Amino acid sequence: MDEPDYTIRLAQTSSSEPDFREAFDAAVEEHNETHQGSQKKPWTQARVDEVINEIKNGMDTFLSGLRRTAMEYYWMNKYEVITVDGEDQLIFKRSSPEDAVIRVLPREQYYDYLTEIHRSSEHGGRDKMLHCLKTKYYIPKKAVELFVSLCPKCHTKRNSINKDVLARQNYALKFNVRGLLDVIDYQICPDGYYQFVLNYQDDATKFLNLRPLKTNEASEILIELMKIFLTFGAPTILQVDNRHEFAEKLKEEVTALWPECRVVHKNTLAKGNNKEVEELLHSWMLQNNSTRWSVGCFVVQFETNDSVHKALGKSPYKSLFGCDPKVSLGVTNPAVLLSLHDVEITVKVEQEVESGENVPGLSSDEET
Known part of the structure; x- marks a missing residue:
């Protein structure tokens, strides 16, 4: 009907x-x-x-x-x-x-x-x-x-017909023109192995990718960027905050893999995005009584991409894909995600013990 x-x-x-x-x-x-x-x-x-x-x-x-x-x-x-x-x-x-x-x-x-x-x-x-x-x-x-x-x-x-509405229709066409990369320091609140969060956002659609990192070394950052770029493609311009020591090394590695990707160093990245991510992660940890932000960052990533962005007038997900997610995230108790996280941690610990590497201390709610 x-x-x-x-x-x-x-x-x-x-x-x-x-x-x-x-x-x-x-x-x-x-x-x-x-x-x-x-x-x-x-x-x-x-x-x-x-x-x-x-x-x-x-x-x-x-x-x-x-x-x-x-x-x-x-x-x-x-x-x-x-x-x-x-x-x-x-x-x-x-x-x-x-x-x-x-x-x-x-x-x-x-x-x-x-x-x-x-x-x-x-x-x-x-x-x-x-x-x-x-x-x-x-x-x-x-x-x-x-x-x-x-x-x-x-x-x-x-x-009302205005320029902003007309511009919103072209956000997807501007995807991957410029990507913004930064790393958030979580060393004061480590989650077992993880001490940093990679924060990569497309400048036009505001589509966000978050990844937990063990270190802020260029090699590990490159691995996570490679996973993102091989899924969504590399941007024409990758803007990296030049405060970080890895900036110059990362430029060499990225341009070797994607020669057409121009890496620029600026200290003008929007600090508001980092602050927003930190606040959302903090809220997630409080709501779920957990310090496992290495899991929470993926939940925050999805919810951010599925929420209406003030500058766009729609969600980053819709700006990129042209529609809302067919199925929304409805899990309020992340027990399943956390249990998978436990399995991942256990496997990594066993692998490092077998290889003779030092195993870092686990966070309080990962100890058994």
Whole structure:
């Protein structure tokens, strides 16, 4: 079934807030009636209140030692009820008290909460709003999409033709014209073998590649650059920060492999990119209670490339490939990634022990 063009409804009204609210509420209701069956009812205020009562009654029944009804058992396994300022609120079931409290909002409140988030994010798009929502509130993805598509200010912005919009269409054509290379020093927080992070970013699309390094020697940096260049191609100009000792040696090695790649030394690389990477890595380590930034750098790399870049107006991934990733990264617990990291570390330790090399100390959460 074809999706109705909800923007037509907005175009028939003025851009005032009451008309926006009315158009949004009507679009959400129409979508619910068209797409959702009886097994997936919308979260109206009446339904939220009904589930809250079921959970409270089920808790009373459970505490009295009686048998709960099937519905009480079902709702108590999926949701909880908390009281904030005298108001009962429905939240998703948490495995521990430290987990984020994600409130299920009734449909009648979608507009008010989305308006506040949309304004605070400076009229951010769907992905930015979903990111702001994911640890606080549950609002269906479709409702967020409808809100953004109907926002009068965003609608005007999308329809305005300017040079920036036209330039964005050509970012992919400028890919590999200039690449920016820097190395971030993590010696104060080593991850076992790893003490540095290679930070390589395409200047036009802002597509980012991060690689953990044991040293900042030119030979190791060249190996990682070779992996990147043999995947995406080498840039016409490779800009290297001349603060690093490896800069001159790297120039010789790169031009030997890619003669048409011109390596330039400058100390004008955007320090903001390094700072942003460090902040995102620090945030990842705190969220996952892990110091294994050699794993986290790949997660940060993907999330950065999948996030809207302010200068581009879209994600680096979309700037390069012309579309968003078909499947987003949905793993909040990196146990699988960390377990693979453990296997890699174990294999390397065994190889170096067999070869008689010195094995550096492992970080605290890699020790067995």
